[in-house]
Amino acid sequence: MPRKTLPVADGGQAPERADAAENRRKILAAAAELIEARGVEALSMDEVARAAGVGVGTVYRRFGDRATLVYAVVDARERDFQAAFLGGPAPLGPGAEPRARIRAFLHALVDRTEEQLELLLMAEMDSADARFKEGSYALYQQHLTLLLSEVRPDADAAYLSDALLAPLAANLYRYQRRTRGMSVARIKKGYDDLLAQVTG
Amino acid sequence: MPRKTLPVADGGQAPERADAAENRRKILAAAAELIEARGVEALSMDEVARAAGVGVGTVYRRFGDRATLVYAVVDARERDFQAAFLGGPAPLGPGAEPRARIRAFLHALVDRTEEQLELLLMAEMDSADARFKEGSYALYQQHLTLLLSEVRPDADAAYLSDALLAPLAANLYRYQRRTRGMSVARIKKGYDDLLAQVTG
């Protein structure tokens, strides 16, 4: 039953040979281009392999599965956002008080979910844990945990940040927007209320 | 590209012919049995069809896709839980004060997520919105919204209940439990803290 076999995360980080690195670049570029051109829905692994000029086996060795590949594309697109909250200007970046940074961070995250919705959705659907394992989730969660622990040192900041990021799961977000017709403003307002309660 | 085509929810509710209803029953029973016997991972639609004694096309006409079928099985298993919070004894059922009911409800939901994790995971992965569209999510969300609006009439209860249910998404829950090693108790405690803040 080859439908899905979650690839075991290999603990050791072998330094990756030169040809392998080159192929990773080619594959990533090809995937990004194909998505740009025809949408995520239409992205097939065979096609990516052909466009990148490698065998399909190579695509799978580098990226494990579809979801991981798509997340890699998302990540590449988000590099600048990540730089912004790590080292950019306040209130997103350092300098502002924690409460303000948390708020700015979550609002920004709502915006990027809105923008990348299609991609995120596709990636989430293909693999149960690519979102957490491969995507930038770990980074976001860590960032939020740190900020929260400053504001509420008594609480389980790690759990709390999971809980605050959870409503941004692509499938829920899409359901709220498309099926229930909630506006982006309403979602942000909902977050504000939540934050007002949680961060005091 | 036939990988996925979300079935359009047909607004009209044609009353379903007798043979169709019978086949639905047979398919559901076969699916439940196969899952029981060999796990969700190994469940193939062709196999379900064969075990139920119908064509594979019939399975798809009745249930649209894998996710919907799996959710139907989950729902069948959860009938009693649903009865418990709708009409059972307090604090889950009516009679207790809203705050206590909310707490009992979420704790119970954590337990059922723990129990049905494999099934929920599989169903979530196959379809982006089967969880919301087909599963009992709507019921849970409605219930929670009602309780919340009693406690916090000023807030956006609908959004808030989405946000409180979001951490129970199977993929996040599994990640917390398996990869990060959080205990069930810790998760419940996290909820308690959240509730203490949100419901005052």
Next chain:
DNA sequence: AAGGTAAGCGGAGGATTCTCCGTTTACTGC
């Protein structure tokens, strides 16, 4: 109770994802 019709049925086949493993290639130590 007979005829008409909308709904249901079945299973072959297209499309896709991912695995497997024999062959090729980049790096290391001498």
Next chain:
DNA sequence: GCAGTAAACGGAGAATCCTCCGCTTACCTT
């Protein structure tokens, strides 16, 4: 340089999901 080895490559093929459409059947109307 050169040989040895671990890593990477490629693509055929297995497994699966879901669609399509010609045939069949339950239900309603008269």
